[in-house]
Amino acid sequence: MTKNEKPIHPRKFEISRAAVTCFLERGYHQTGVRDIAKQAGISLGNLYNHFKGKEAVLAFIAEIDGKELNGFIENLAETADPRAALEGFIDDYAAYASRPENALLGAEILTEALRNETIAEVFGKDRRRMIDALAGCLGRGAKAGVFKPLSDETTVAWLILDALEAQGLRSLSNSAQGAATLKNIRGFLLGGVTP
Amino acid sequence: MTKNEKPIHPRKFEISRAAVTCFLERGYHQTGVRDIAKQAGISLGNLYNHFKGKEAVLAFIAEIDGKELNGFIENLAETADPRAALEGFIDDYAAYASRPENALLGAEILTEALRNETIAEVFGKDRRRMIDALAGCLGRGAKAGVFKPLSDETTVAWLILDALEAQGLRSLSNSAQGAATLKNIRGFLLGGVTP
């Protein structure tokens, strides 16, 4: 299934990178296809040779973005010590979520996903996998006795993700004292799972 | 300051209610002024007799929305027992945040606030007041010994708000088992502040 697809044209990535730049600057709906083409340095018509339309560009971006989560998923699954895995995840994902591109683009994709089923599907897929990996880590930790038993690991996993992402979004305007705040969030979350 | 302003024309509220309906259905940027006027049952031109423009409509909505938080703020400030205040807040705000109008409109306003300074200001004001009230509640509780001392009450206040709002947003697509999930969130949050 991974080999019978023809390789993706490099231009497609160039266009999607240009689109990201535009979406970050002005937002998805405020960005026109002409803006993307201009930013990519190509013609309007050529953009449509690589993408079915504007929505397809966002879907492609969301897909790439989703794949970026694989690193987190692997770390959660492969780190033997659940506590080390969780602490590592919190730090790494906090750093990821507070990078302006990720924070802004994530918000953009999330709000679009609220009304766009296509985007919702692409967006939700890897995200769901990450929640499962995080919940799995919590479950293993509870079984090993390093975490307190939780009645619903998935809910706590979402809560952790929510806290980190919301903080990342907030750090856009409050660029100061992000590190101190993160330390407090980390402390609260870890305190909540420690027996 | 509250009396030297002329009373707000009832039509203005009608228009803003119509706009809310449209924004919920299609989103802010996807909604045209004609949509709002039609939904309100008035002419296009007349809308501009009551609002300076489209953005002013959203700002008005954000302002009204912000005032809706006053009830929560008062409860947090006036309830003598900090624990009762916090528990009441979690339940009430969870119910508030999971109502589709509030969840969707909140997301809409938040993303717009990311790039629109006018909206950001209107949106952030009462929100900041609520965080302060919540943090104050946590502080009083810690002093009274019913909560554990927190190194930064404001950060925990944001975390509580984030968890409830994100869950509200999630309940839009996952309309089932919202009550059970909320109970788990509540448990985790309360566990985190209990000595």
Next chain:
DNA sequence: ATGATATGAACGAACGATCGTTCATAATAT
């Protein structure tokens, strides 16, 4: 090697629709 044919990337004019806003004017109320 040479010419014929096929491929697909690139272009930008043009389309119809819709956008937010303005404005001259009509209706209504005081």
Next chain:
DNA sequence: ATATTATGAACGATCGTTCGTTCATATCAT
């Protein structure tokens, strides 16, 4: 009569998309 409230045509701009076309390169037959 004088404001106030209402109307919808009209404006210029921009929207996402389609279209016919060009052109360099690749494939193939001879």
